Amino acid sequence: MAIMLIGSLTACGSQKDNVKNQSSNTSIFPNFNATDFQGNQFTQNMFKDNPVTVLNIWFTGCQACVSEMPQLETLSKELKEKGVALVGVCIDDVSMDKTIYAQAEKILKDNNITYPNLIMEHGEEIDNYLNNIFAFPTTLLIDREGNIIGEPIVGSIDNQKQIDDLNNRIDKIIENDKQ
Helix, strand or coil, X not given: CEEEEECCEEEEECCCCCCCCCCCCCXXXXXXXXXXXXXXXXXXXXXXXXXXXXXXXXXXXXXHHHHHHXXXXXXXXXXXXXXXXXXXXXXXXXXXXXXXXXXXXXXXXXXXXXXXXXXXXXXXXXXXXHHCCCEECEEEEEECCCEECCCXXXXXXXXXXXXXXXXXXXXXXXXXXXX
């Protein structure tokens, strides 16, 4: 695993793959079934509840992913006031490895994370999508219809400029949702 600098963003990724452009032909986030670390069930229907869902994809071995979590926790509380959800997706195969599950739980607890973090159930559509992400963290903005809006954010969201850019993108999606 290598740490890559993408512009001013820090990301974890595969040395052989570098960063693959995630803007592929997929404009709708794939169907999924998931459980969070508290046992709550989630599906793609969760997107309907908010004009925007910020979906942050991470794994336990990614230092950049873990390092941005305190900032994301603060951001999640601010976004909630706008009616926007922030949701994490841990892509480690925690269902098959209890040690990794415990490690992910510890990361969330140590960082006082209260926003939901999902464990995706295996399925062809969601597995294909997640297996094509090669840099972490990757953050997506998803509207209430499940559409991925704009380019993914590759790398940590950990400074004010990145947060301001994210908020501007979110505000535009909220405005479009009102129309």
